Amino acid sequence: MNENIVFREHTMTLIPLRGLAIFPYMVLHFDVGREKSINALEEAMVSEQLIFLTSQKEAEIDIPTVDDFYHVGTICKIKQMLKLPGDTIRVLVEGVSRARLREVIQEEPYFKAVLEEVEYLEEAEPDKETEALMRSVMDAFEEYVNVGSKVTPEILLTISDIEEPDRFCDTVAANMNLKPKQKQDILEIFDPKERLERLYEILLEEIEILEIEKNINMRVKKQVNRLQKEYYLREQLKAIQKELGEDEEALDEIDEYKERLVKMKIPKEIKEKIEKEIKRLTSMSSSSAEAAVIRNYVDTFFSLPWDKETKDKLEIKDAQKILDEDHFGLEKVKERILEYLSIRKLAKSMKGPILCFVGPPGVGKTSIAKSIARAMNRKFVRVSLGGVRDEAEIRGHRRTYVGAIPGRIINAIKEVKSKNPVFLFDEIDKMASDFRGDPASAMLEVLDPEQNKEFTDHYMEIPFDLSKVLFITTANSLSTIPGPLRDRMEIIELSGYTEMEKLEIAKRHLLPKQIKEHSLAEGFVKIPDKTMLDIINYYTRESGVRTLERTLGKLCRKAAKSYVENPKLNMVKVTSANLEKYLGKHRYSYQMVAEKPQVGIVTGLAWTAVGGETLSIEVALMAGSGKLVLTGQLGDVMKESAQAGLSFIRSKAKELKIDDEFHKNMDIHIHIPEGAIPKDGPSAGITMATAVISALTGVPARSDVAMTGEITLRGRVLEIGGLKEKALAAHRAGIKTVLIPKENEKDIDEIPHNVRRALKIIPVETMDEVLENILTAEDDKEDKNEN
Structure with missing residues (x-):
């Protein structure tokens, strides 16, 4: 403790202040409304008009106890009291000196305490270190005033004339916008030199914060000025373009939108929404980013086939012929399609069924969907769902996202330009779900004949009628398809082909197709039925015919090589005897039954x-x-x-x-x-x-x-x-x-x-x-x- 500091004992009333701290030599007014505080004021006025003011630790406490306020505060002289309406008194006080609380001797009807007033003995001159600190604080305070612009510069003249370190420090602190805790820290330091050091530290921190605030304000102001300038220049450019006739193209485009919208047969609500978007586009600069987003949206709307559909070919015999030409077997599937066409011929407004073809790979699930489209004279569109994890793939992204696009369904309908295509969802059992959503749940609305009449894509945000679409889905297994989704579909199981069916498919479709793809003459490769069965049994093991087709392709490549080596060759005949020459050793062997019974x-x-x-x-x-x-x-x-x-x-x-x-x-x-x-x-x-x-x-x-x-x-x-x-x-x-x-x-x-x-x-x-x-x-x- 500094030798020049002494403590003098006093007894006086005490008032805890909420959110305020007062320094010696500081003049402050505040309102008093608590009954205990009013009693303390009245008692002080009767005596020497001196009162001890200290800060509460928590401003929210309405009835503080001894532990709720700091024990270091300021003895103040009451200068003036003014009664306000509502039993509130406004008090003007002037700080006299620091004091610390030694003991509270009375709590009711007001606080009364024994204090130790801090007094400083007179010094001849401050030492050099104190003088240097005062100058540093003064310089920092000047910078604080200049940067912050919250303190009037006139205060600098007043402070510069103060020579006592104690008074100088308290006056600077009193004129700074500090938190109550920071003010209390300064108030509790009795040694002037230590107090100057702490004040200097706080000043430097505050200057740094004010510099950052100033930079932010300047940057924001600059940005606002730039935007205003850009807006003004754009308006000028718009006026110049209109004067020169350069913006006529954009205006013509908007007129074209309006004409097309008038001709379209769509619900009134949808028409009003698009009219609103076109109106927004009219009021924007054609070069703005928002205008580009709206233009893309309107273009997508007009590219959708709202009133365009193909006419179904409802001749049952012709459809039967096409289905038989393209596929051998698959009787259940063909029968179901012919039933649908028969009902369509009788009832024009029938909703499209949701068919699900389930079966092992290679049995023709995808290709039969193409044949159905051909038989019905409809457009065909295929969307593969294998590995799709994001719900937005189905429903699209909202326009608030940068680069938003419609979902796969609306996009496919837009590409095919028909509102009643045959729509194939391939590999519906391979969909997955993660944090981006559950695409299988998004499919529920699409594949429900009662709901898809008003399918709403997140990008378009207007209902589109999918009820006339013939949806076909394919799956290898039903076990991975969620129950609610499976319930919406009519399951048609496609089992594997028999040997004889594979033989017929190979003869009628696969071999001619491979001969054509390998640019060989029709009938150049001859494969007898017995040899074809050997290929089926010993070189392929599958329910479908994919491997069989690849194997026949291999034979055709061997035949093509033979022809290139010997152009005079008229035909290549593959027999059971020379099969190993073309395809190598048997890849599979089927276990035949034992000749005699065996135990176990x-x-x-x-x-x-x-x-x-x-x-x-x-x-x-x-x-x-x-x-x-x-x-x-x-x-x-x-x-x-x-x-x-x-x-x-x-x-x-x-x-x-x-x-x-x-x-x-x-x-x-x-x-x-x-x-x-x-x-x-x-x-x-x-x-x-x-x-x-x-x-x-x-x-x-x-x-x-x-x-x-x-x-x-x-x-x-x-x-x-x-x-x-x-x-x-x-x-x-x-x-x-x-x-x-x-x-x-x-x-x-x-x-x-x-x-x-x-x-x-x-x-x-x-x-x-x-x-x-x-x-x-x-x-x-x-x-x-x-x-």
């Missing part, structure tokens, strides 16, 4: 994405502790089916003449070959159970019988899917008899006639019926005789 081996049937397959399920028994080992990369459902089958066998052990204790002293290993390929599903349940029973009883299973069906713990055989593909696989493998669940009898009609004739299909309800048809005494004896 049963043929099952499975469905895959590329068609049906036969599964040879093998069972081996080993001495052990009752473990069940499953191999062949089986899924959880398939493993559970094996467990269910084993439980059924244990429950029927006596009837099957199997040792009751087999599950304790024997390990059972079930293996399904082609272990690298994942397998799942419940339809191999009866096959695995039969194989285990064959192994446990030692009775061979017939090799010419295949089966499919889910098993229950009671031995019931439940319904399965993919019967057509499984039957085709059985036929291809040389199977004579197929056991199917009784509930699948309804699906037998889907199996091609030639396959149905070649197979003996036996519906079964229980495992007893399955065992009767595959484990027989005759087979057992025959097997023993052969051994």
Whole structure:
């Protein structure tokens, strides 16, 4: 503490101030309304007219306690009191000296406290360091006044005449726009030199902030002036262009918009909205960015086919002929399209159906949509939805975004210039969702015949009628399509082609197309039916015909090379004998049935994405502790089916003449070959159970019988899917008899006639019926005789 500072004790009333701080030598007026503060004022006036003023820590507190105000403040002389309406008193005070609170001796009806008044002993002259600080503060305060322009410059003259450091510092602080906390920091420093240092620090910070504020204000002002100048120049330019006739093109464009709008047959609300946009365009400069946005919007509006549509070709025979020309098979699809055309012929206002073609890749889902458009004499438009994640892809972006465009639907309708095209949404099951929205949900309105009459794109913001559009969607699987979306569509399943269908497609469409694409003469490549079937069976494994088409393309390239090497060549004939020369070794081999029955081996049937397959399920028994080992990369459902089958066998052990204790002293290993390929599903349940029973009883299973069906713990055989593909696989493998669940009898009609004739299909309800048809005494004896 400075040796020149002494403290003198006083007792006087106290008033806490809200949001105010007062310095010595400072004159200030403020209003007093709190009852306790008024009592304190009245008491002070009776005595020496001195009062102790300090600041509250929180201005919001209405009834402060001792802990709610600072303990360092200023002793002030009351100069004047004026009563205002509403029991409020306006007080004018002058700061006398600093003081610190030692003790509050009374709180009611007003605060009364014992204070220690700060007094400074007279000094001859301030030391050099103090003098330097005062000059630095003075220079900084001058800069503060010049930069801030919130303090009158006349105050500088008053302050420059003050020589006492204490008074100088307080006067500067009193004339600055500081926060109450900053003022309190200065007030609590008793040593003048320390106070000068702190004040100088605050001044430098405030100057820096004021400089930044000044720069911002200048920049904003400059920007406003520039915009005003640009507006003025643009108006001048506009007037000059009009005078010179250079803006006539833009005016002609607006007149053209108005004429086209008058001729259009559209709802009144839409017409009013476009009129408003054209009016906005009229009042803008043609070179402004906003005018370009409006022009693009109006151009998009006029390019939409509001009243343009193609006339449907409703001759059923002609449509049937076109569909048959383009595609072999696909009877369900063709029948549905002909039904739609028949109804259109009777009812002109029918809404377009929403068809969903579901099936494996390459079966002609996309190409049949093109054929439908051709058969109906409609425009065709295709939008691929594979990988679409952004909802704006469907509904468009709002015009508030820079570079906003309509969604894919409106854009496609605009390009095709018809309001009733055949619209194909390809790969609808491949849509995804993320933080940008859920495009599948955006499709709900599009694919709902009750809602799409007023489809609203975010960019256009006006309804467009999609009810006359024939929407077709394609998917490989229904499982990934959300339920509400699937519910809006009519599902038509396209299963894989049979060998004979592939043969016909290859002969009628694929081979002629590849010969033409490779610039070969018609009929230059000859492939007999037997060779074509070898290509189908041994070089392609698919439900569709894409790989088959590529393979035929490879043959045509080989033929083209042969022709270039020998121009005299008239024809290239591909036979089973020279097939390997052109295509190499067989890529696939189909497992044929074993020649004789075997114990513990049963043929099952499975469905895959590329068609049906036969599964040879093998069972081996080993001495052990009752473990069940499953191999062949089986899924959880398939493993559970094996467990269910084993439980059924244990429950029927006596009837099957199997040792009751087999599950304790024997390990059972079930293996399904082609272990690298994942397998799942419940339809191999009866096959695995039969194989285990064959192994446990030692009775061979017939090799010419295949089966499919889910098993229950009671031995019931439940319904399965993919019967057509499984039957085709059985036929291809040389199977004579197929056991199917009784509930699948309804699906037998889907199996091609030639396959149905070649197979003996036996519906079964229980495992007893399955065992009767595959484990027989005759087979057992025959097997023993052969051994």
